[in-house]
Amino acid sequence: MPGSGGLPEIRLTALSKRFGPKVVLDGLDLAIAKGESIVILGKSGTGKSVLLKHMIGLLTPDAGTVEVEGEDLWGASRSRRDEIRRRFGMSFQEGALFDSMSVGENIAFPLKRHTKMTPGEVSARVAECLSLVKLHGIEGKRPSELSGGMRRRVGFARAIALKPEVLLFDEPTTGLDPITTDVLARVMIDLRDRMNPTMVTITHDLKVAFEVAERVALLDRGKILVDLPPREFEASDDPRVRAFVQGDGSEDAESGSPEEAAV
Amino acid sequence: MGFLEPVGRLALDALEFHGRCVTLLGLTVRGLFRKPFDGRALATQVVRVGVDGLPVVLLTAVFTGAVLALQTYVGFKRFHAEAWVGSVVALSMLRELAPVLTGLMVTGRSGSAMAAEIGSMRVTEQIDALVSLATDPVQYLFVPRILAGIIVVPMLVVLANALGITGGYLVAVRLLGANPVVYVQNTFQFLDLNDLWSGLVKAGVFGFLLTLIGCQQGFDTTNGAEGVGRATTAAVVLGSLAILVSDFFLTKVLF
Numbered sequence: 001m002p003g004s005g006g007l008p009e010i011r012l013t014a015l016s017k018r019f020g021p022k023v024v025l026d027g028l029d030l031a032i033a034k035g036e037s038i039v040i041l042g043k044s045g046t047g048k049s050v051l052l053k054h055m056i057g058l059l060t061p062d063a064g065t066v067e068v069e070g071e072d073l074w075g076a077s078r079s080r081r082d083e084i085r086r087r088f089g090m091s092f093q094e095g096a097l098f099d100s101m102s103v104g105e106n107i108a109f110p111l112k113r114h115t116k117m118t119p120g121e122v123s124a125r126v127a128e129c130l131s132l133v134k135l136h137g138i139e140g141k142r143p144s145e146l147s148g149g150m151r152r153r154v155g156f157a158r159a160i161a162l163k164p165e166v167l168l169f170d171e172p173t174t175g176l177d178p179i180t181t182d183v184l185a186r187v188m189i190d191l192r193d194r195m196n197p198t199m200v201t202i203t204h205d206l207k208v209a210f211e212v213a214e215r216v217a218l219l220d221r222g223k224i225l226v227d228l229p230p231r232e233f234e235a236s237d238d239p240r241v242r243a244f245v246q247g248d249g250s251e252d253a254e255s256g257s258p259e260e261a262a263v
Numbered sequence: 264m265g266f267l268e269p270v271g272r273l274a275l276d277a278l279e280f281h282g283r284c285v286t287l288l289g290l291t292v293r294g295l296f297r298k299p300f301d302g303r304a305l306a307t308q309v310v311r312v313g314v315d316g317l318p319v320v321l322l323t324a325v326f327t328g329a330v331l332a333l334q335t336y337v338g339f340k341r342f343h344a345e346a347w348v349g350s351v352v353a354l355s356m357l358r359e360l361a362p363v364l365t366g367l368m369v370t371g372r373s374g375s376a377m378a379a380e381i382g383s384m385r386v387t388e389q390i391d392a393l394v395s396l397a398t399d400p401v402q403y404l405f406v407p408r409i410l411a412g413i414i415v416v417p418m419l420v421v422l423a424n425a426l427g428i429t430g431g432y433l434v435a436v437r438l439l440g441a442n443p444v445v446y447v448q449n450t451f452q453f454l455d456l457n458d459l460w461s462g463l464v465k466a467g468v469f470g471f472l473l474t475l476i477g478c479q480q481g482f483d484t485t486n487g488a489e490g491v492g493r494a495t496t497a498a499v500v501l502g503s504l505a506i507l508v509s510d511f512f513l514t515k516v517l518f
Contacts, residue, residue, distance in 0.1 A: 097392075
């Protein structure tokens with residue numbers, strides 16, 4: 001649970017971000033404890049990815065702070081920020097694999113840059129990371145030869161190569177079929193149980209959310225609206241949670257939701 | 264007052280473009296002196312820019328030298344100065360035509376390719392992935408490409424010089440019947456080592472400008488696939504303009 005013992009791994013305070021006239025984050029507060037698995041739900045276009053990208057410093061907040069174990073990410077020097085980032089592993093929506101490299105080179109990339117491992121140790125770690133995401137012997141393939149689900153799993157493998165303390169998943173299952181989605185959810189649960197990382201997952205897939213989460217938060221209009229354990233979240237009678245859980249868009253359709261209009 | 268709006272926008276865009284170039288250049292210089300220095304990436308880029316540019320640069324040089332000989336011969340014949348065609352071809356190639364034309368060709372070939380590659384990395388989140396892997400994307404992407412430009416464009420210009428002079432020689436001697444001995448003598452008689460150096464300095468500056476602009480346009484790509492197309496075009500247009508404008512000022516300084 002949040003705040004149980006020691007500093008939170010990630011603390012966002014009064015975080016605000018706008019793109020042109022569109023306010024995406026509006027004074028958002030969120031603390032994530034070490035070793036916790038939180039899922040952030042929200043409709044498309046509510047800024048879930050923007051929120052996640054702030055945690056690792058891919059976006060600069062307009063106002064507010066991002067602290068990682070009490071250290072202000074944007075108060076730190078550039079090289080210190082890179083050191084902090086090494087504690088993170090991030091999986092991107094479409095995998096974001098480097099298409100100029102093979103699968104093996106992709107996973108070896110952070111190892112070669114940030115460790116003094118020998119080539120033998122690197123290839124052993126690459127194989128280990130691939131087996132953690134239930135893939136074997138595809139080191140020589142190009143990213144373009146892989147299916148969408150495999151590309152994302154390779155993205156997971158690259159994210160865990162440096163044994164990060166924090167794993168960030170940006171829409172890990174969006175656009176995949178139900179079976180592949182289930183495979184990915186299993187891989188994520190397996191990673192959570194083996195590595196015991198702090199895990200932040202962005203999704204709008206409720207099934208995945210309730211499987212991997214210890215805590216579910218709903219992002220709406222730039223703020224965290226509800227933040228509860230999965231069972232309580234599911235049972236919550238907050239109208240916006242109910243609308244989200246039941247996939248009821250009547251309110252948005254009538255009011256012509258500003259979020260949808262702006263996308 | 265509505266007509267002032269596009270003017271103002273143009274001025275702001277121009278200022279923003281220059282600002283971005285200077286900022287990214289600062290980060291590149293910083294990246295140059297920070298570890299790790301990626302020698303292999305530099306070698307890859309040198310080979311790519313060189314090999315990609317070679318055929319088109321050499322063809323351009325041969326035909327430029329040839330047409331230059333043809334034109335000056337016609338003009339110089341009117342006041343019986345045909346003997347000086349060789350000098351004019353050599354001087355023009357070394358000081359002006361070889362560096363500028365090579366720069367323009369490499370912009371079209373490699374500057375555009377850099378914008379397209381880095382631009383598609385931007386829109387597929389590969390640049391975000393670099394940052395998330397604690398890798399400075401400007402250091403990783405810009406440093407090897409810009410260094411390759413500074414190294415390779417002068418090398419290509421040396422070859423373009425040689426081929427341009429050869430093209431002029433072939434036209435003058437084989438086509439127009441000039442005396443080969445006199446032609447060769449006149450070609451080199453008035454050449455100064457400074458002519459070569461000034462051309463090479465220009466070439467280095469052009470190589471720097473076209474790669475910096477190619478990388479910057481790719482790096483600042485927005486709006487998906489359409490944006491990549493726009494970045495690629497802009498890399499060629501802005502790169503060529505930068506070469507032509509800076510050429511004047513460099514010539515003024517280097518005379």
